[in-house]
Amino acid sequence: xxxxxxxxxxxxxxxxxxxxxxxxxxxxxxxxxxxxxxxxxxxxxxxxxxxxxxxxxxxxxxxxxxxxxxxxxxxxxxxxxxxxxxxxxxxxxxxxxxxxxxxxxxxxxxxxxxxxx
Amino acid sequence: xxxxxxxxxxxxxxxxxxxxxxxxxxxxxxxxxxxxxxxxxxxxxxxxxxxxxxxxxxxxxxxxxxxxxxxxxxxxxxxxxxxxxxxxxxxxxxxxxxxxxxxxxxxxxxxx
Numbered sequence: 001x002x003x004x005x006x007x008x009x010x011x012x013x014x015x016x017x018x019x020x021x022x023x024x025x026x027x028x029x030x031x032x033x034x035x036x037x038x039x040x041x042x043x044x045x046x047x048x049x050x051x052x053x054x055x056x057x058x059x060x061x062x063x064x065x066x067x068x069x070x071x072x073x074x075x076x077x078x079x080x081x082x083x084x085x086x087x088x089x090x091x092x093x094x095x096x097x098x099x100x101x102x103x104x105x106x107x108x109x110x111x112x113x114x115x116x117x
Numbered sequence: 118x119x120x121x122x123x124x125x126x127x128x129x130x131x132x133x134x135x136x137x138x139x140x141x142x143x144x145x146x147x148x149x150x151x152x153x154x155x156x157x158x159x160x161x162x163x164x165x166x167x168x169x170x171x172x173x174x175x176x177x178x179x180x181x182x183x184x185x186x187x188x189x190x191x192x193x194x195x196x197x198x199x200x201x202x203x204x205x206x207x208x209x210x211x212x213x214x215x216x217x218x219x220x221x222x223x224x225x226x227x228x229x
Contacts, residue, residue, distance in 0.1 A: 006160075034217070043206060043219045044161065093160050097214045104149040104214030108160035 002098045003027055006109035013084055014117055021079045021112045023094030029074035030096035034106065035067075038091040050077040084116045119144060121209050123220030130227050136194040138223045140207035143188065147209035152181065152192045153219075155204045164192070164205075197227045 003026040013019050023033055031052045036044040048069050049057040056069035066088075068080040077096075081088055091113055095106040122141045130136045140150075151166035167174045167181045167190065174181045180193040194201055207220040 004160075032215075041222075041224075043221045045219075046217065049215075091158075095160075095217075103166075104210055105151065105163055105166065106210075106214060106217060108153075108162070110160045111158070113158065 002101070002105075002107045004094065004096050004107045004109040006092075006094060006112050008112060009110060010113040010115075012115045012117065015085055016083055018080055018082045019084055019114060021081075021092055021094075021114075023077045023079070023096070023109055025075045025096045025098075025107075028096075028098040028100060030077075031074060031099060033071060033077040033094055033096045035069060035077070035079050036093045036095065038093060038111075040091075044093060047079075052077075081114065084114070086116045089114055089116045119216075119218050121207060121218050121220040123207050123223060125223060126221070127224040128226070130197045130225065132197065132199060132227055132229050134197050134227075136197045136201070136225055136227070137191060138205055138207070138225075139189065139191045140220050141187075141189045142209050142218075144209070144211075145188070146211045147218075149210045149214065150181070150183065150190050151208050151210075152179075153206045153208060155206065155222075161206060194225075197225075199227045199229050201225060202227050 005024045007022045033050040035047045038044045047062045050069045050071040052071045058064045071077045093111040095108045152164045153161035155161040165179045178195045183190045205223045210217045
């Protein structure tokens with residue numbers, strides 16, 4: 001149980017275009033999901049906390065107008081990278097907590113590799 | 118105060134040996150300390166986790182040692198195998214799993 005999926009697993013786009021990444025909790029309902037960015041050989045950096053039915057909370061230094069987050073349902077959160085540039089190329093990972101479990105564990109998706117040409 | 122420090126940055130161990138990775142934190146509000154394993158191109162997967170009221174937790178070949186007074190915790194991998202070669206991240210969180218902070222990671226290579 002507690003599986004998180006992401007789609008697509010990788011995407012290549014041209015500079016200036018927008019890319020949408022989906023994060024789904026497959027067997028539980030997640031009121032809160034988290035979006036991370038990971039550059040090569042670096043750690044995961046929290047970008048934002050996605051709350052179902054309300055606005056996302058962004059970490060300091062993350063442009064909310066560039067990284068649009070929509071948590072439309074209890075099982076789906078989307079991250080849209082708007083007007084993508086090569087420096088946005090990274091590995092984007094989402095996670096979610098299962099409120100039905102007593103553990104504080106976050107379950108991570110498999111990640112999405114974004115390459116902006 | 119939100120930082121989690123991790124060492125070593127990389128580690129090479131012979132098959133059958135013990136791998137030890139150390140982490141330290143500052144914020145005493147952290148109350149959940151997980152270790153994650155990540156293979157290239159994959160998301161992190163939980164290995165083992167501990168809370169501050171326990172000094173040690175063992176699951177199979179993986180053991181967490183926790184020193185609350187020193188604000189340090191470590192991961193021990195016994196009988197290390199080549200399949201254990203991956204990047205390991207310690208993390209800390211508070212507020213029922215919110216506010217996850219990851220360490221910088223340790224790249225472990227287990228030689229056959």
